[in-house]
Amino acid sequence: MVDKKRLVGVTRTSFELHSFHGDQWLLVKDGAELRQIEPAAALLVQRNEVDGIRLVRRTDYLDHDFSVTVTILKRLRTGVQEADPLQRANPGRDASWCEKPEDFLGDVQRQVMRGLLAKYLDERRLTPLEILNHELHAKALDQAGTTVQGALQRLASQQVRGTQQSAVGRMKELIALADGVLAGLLKQAKSGPIHPLKPGGFAALAGSLNGGPAEVTAALYRSVAAHLSAAKSWVEKLDLLFQLWEPDLTVREMRILDSIAAEILASPLALKELAGKERNRFELVTNAIDLHAGNLGKGEGEWPAGVRALSLLLAEGVLPRTMAELRTGLLRHLHARLPLRTGSGLRDEMRATAEVLEHLRLHAPALARDEEVLEALALRADRLIQPEAMAEMMATARSLAARIDLVLTLVEEVPGDPPKAKLAPYLRSLISPEDMIRECGNRAEAIRSLSDTARRIHASRLPGAAKRDMLEVLDMAVHDCIRTEILGNGSVNFTDRILMLLRLCSGLPDGRARQLAGDTLTQALRRPEFILNYLERFPGAGERRVAYQKLCDALVESGLVDRALVPKAA
Numbered sequence: 001m002v003d004k005k006r007l008v009g010v011t012r013t014s015f016e017l018h019s020f021h022g023d024q025w026l027l028v029k030d031g032a033e034l035r036q037i038e039p040a041a042a043l044l045v046q047r048n049e050v051d052g053i054r055l056v057r058r059t060d061y062l063d064h065d066f067s068v069t070v071t072i073l074k075r076l077r078t079g080v081q082e083a084d085p086l087q088r089a090n091p092g093r094d095a096s097w098c099e100k101p102e103d104f105l106g107d108v109q110r111q112v113m114r115g116l117l118a119k120y121l122d123e124r125r126l127t128p129l130e131i132l133n134h135e136l137h138a139k140a141l142d143q144a145g146t147t148v149q150g151a152l153q154r155l156a157s158q159q160v161r162g163t164q165q166s167a168v169g170r171m172k173e174l175i176a177l178a179d180g181v182l183a184g185l186l187k188q189a190k191s192g193p194i195h196p197l198k199p200g201g202f203a204a205l206a207g208s209l210n211g212g213p214a215e216v217t218a219a220l221y222r223s224v225a226a227h228l229s230a231a232k233s234w235v236e237k238l239d240l241l242f243q244l245w246e247p248d249l250t251v252r253e254m255r256i257l258d259s260i261a262a263e264i265l266a267s268p269l270a271l272k273e274l275a276g277k278e279r280n281r282f283e284l285v286t287n288a289i290d291l292h293a294g295n296l297g298k299g300e301g302e303w304p305a306g307v308r309a310l311s312l313l314l315a316e317g318v319l320p321r322t323m324a325e326l327r328t329g330l331l332r333h334l335h336a337r338l339p340l341r342t343g344s345g346l347r348d349e350m351r352a353t354a355e356v357l358e359h360l361r362l363h364a365p366a367l368a369r370d371e372e373v374l375e376a377l378a379l380r381a382d383r384l385i386q387p388e389a390m391a392e393m394m395a396t397a398r399s400l401a402a403r404i405d406l407v408l409t410l411v412e413e414v415p416g417d418p419p420k421a422k423l424a425p426y427l428r429s430l431i432s433p434e435d436m437i438r439e440c441g442n443r444a445e446a447i448r449s450l451s452d453t454a455r456r457i458h459a460s461r462l463p464g465a466a467k468r469d470m471l472e473v474l475d476m477a478v479h480d481c482i483r484t485e486i487l488g489n490g491s492v493n494f495t496d497r498i499l500m501l502l503r504l505c506s507g508l509p510d511g512r513a514r515q516l517a518g519d520t521l522t523q524a525l526r527r528p529e530f531i532l533n534y535l536e537r538f539p540g541a542g543e544r545r546v547a548y549q550k551l552c553d554a555l556v557e558s559g560l561v562d563r564a565l566v567p568k569a570a
Contacts, residue, residue: 007251008318009062009064009251010062010063013057014032014058015036015055015057016056016058017029017044017056018055020052020053023082024162025087025089027090030058034057038055041055052076053075056089057070064259064320064321070372071372074375085335085376085379086331086332094161096111096159101178101181104132110132111266112155121267122267122269125233129225129260129263130228132185133185133218133222134185135186148178152174152178153171155174156174195222196223196227197223199243202249205223206250217252224256224257227240233273234274235273238270238307238310239305239306241306242306242309257319261310261319261322262324265322268329271287274296280342281341282355282356289356289364291311291314291326292367293363294311294313327370334356334380345393346393347393353384353413357377357415374416375416378416379418382419385422385426400435401439404436407423407427408453408456408460411462417463421466424463425466428470433474433477443481444485444500446481447504448503448504450477451505451507451508454470454508454509455507457471458510471509476513483516486501486504487516498524499534506559518560521555521558522561525555525565531567534547552566552567
């Protein structure tokens with residue numbers, strides 16, 4: 001049994017207010033409770049110099065020394081777009097800024113390092129933490145041509161934006177800091193050999209080391225980095241890493257495993273290796289969801305022991321950094337403009353987006369409730385709804401009824417309210433009762449088609465005003481058809497008119513047409529001859545009982561009359 005409280009340690013939740021300026025989010029205010037910063041948000045959103053605001057929930061993992069943020073509310077000024085929806089807020093200057101060599105070990109700094117050196121790291125199956133804690137990896141990087149110089153040059157240009165410092169000056173500072181990191185690692189190497197590690201011996205090694213907390217942690221990272229050096233693939237590295245797992249580990253050792261695992265799984269190549277073969281984006285997304293929930297590897301004999309241990313620990317929720325990294329990777333996939341399924345059209349892409357949401361609900365309920373994940377799915381769906389894509393989809397339908405069905409199906413499947421609102425005008429342009437009746441070919445039989453469309457619109461989450469407008473148009477058309485084609489049809493006897501009304505108008509949403517159908521059926525049930533005339537059509541007693549039962553059931557299912565008025569079947 002995994003002791004989650006002991007391995008995760010102390011957590012704390014707080015809230016932040018961020019403001020958007022140009023292309024950057026800045027931290028404005030934080031508080032232990034949301035109500036402490038909501039008044040400031042209400043004032044800030046009105047200021048002309050602010051392009052947007054967002055309210056963020058931050059969870060601090062104090063013993064793991066990192067935090068996870070989830071945007072719970074975002075408001076951008078009309079016309080303003082974000083280059084990166086996942087951009088962190090800076091506390092005044094670039095969060096990756098370093099003042100001393102030790103700063104390279106910071107979370108943001110390592111994330112930036114991962115991005116700048118992605119090709120080098122993936123080719124060698126290395127993580128930033130391994131380079132920053134093992135002198136052999138650091139020396140190899142230092143000797144890799146202009147790799148470091150190019151990365152630091154890009155970083156310097158990024159960091160001096162909005163400052164008075166030149167990129168050249170910052171470049172020189174960064175080179176000196178990088179040299180300091182290497183010098184520190186070489187000095188550590190001269191102070192003593194690497195402590196060897198083997199599966200099941202991590203806790204024992206941690207307990208045997210002497211020195212301050214920082215020294216012991218550095219020695220443990222160095223030993224783990226050396227232990228992982230033999231791995232030729234990301235899967236092998238994960239296997240070696242989590243063979244070190246044992247129930248006696250403390251939060252300090254758990255933080256080491258978690259930090260390195262998070263950096264491994266930050267690599268798309270690592271996720272592809274775990275998938276086992278080249279897959280489309282949809283499968284990569286669902287695999288990332290499964291891995292976050294700890295589903296990968298369960299009952300799979302081919303997975304090595306370390307990967308199965310990783311899966312178990314993710315399922316138990318004791319790898320917070322790794323889970324945060326997988327969540328970020330999922331969000332990046334969802335925000336990407338590439339299709340989930342190669343070569344698919346709007347209909348298939350929208351269905352794939354809906355399937356991702358359903359997969360989340362079934363396999364990762366916590367992510368399915370995550371505000372940012374839901375927002376990313378809604379934004380993805382919203383981007384798909386473009387005039388050209390809609391026209392191409394409509395062209396595949398040969399009839400007005402088929403086009404209405406296509407758009408209504410999209411409305412039902414699409415996640416989030418904004419894309420539903422975007423679909424409303426397309427649907428409204430198709431709601432032409434006379435065209436629908438003409439296509440049906442029979443005004444009386446068209447009542448069912450009109451009613452079914454009205455029922456689906458009523459059940460949808462379309463915007464209120466658009467929904468009311470379409471329902472009123474359909475309601476008026478159905479009302480006129482009932483009045484003229486059923487009730488006013490003198491060539492059909494009273495009993496058949498009532499039966500036709502019951503057959504065609506079942507399930508009508510509230511409105512004048514439903515009221516007319518309900519009042520007419522109620523009056524018929526209060527006239528004994530209706531039931532008698534209906535049953536006279538059946539010669540035998542058994543047939544009459546069956547017909548009577550079916551009539552009673554149809555009246556109840558229609559929802560058009562009070563159940564108390566429906567006769568009790570014998």
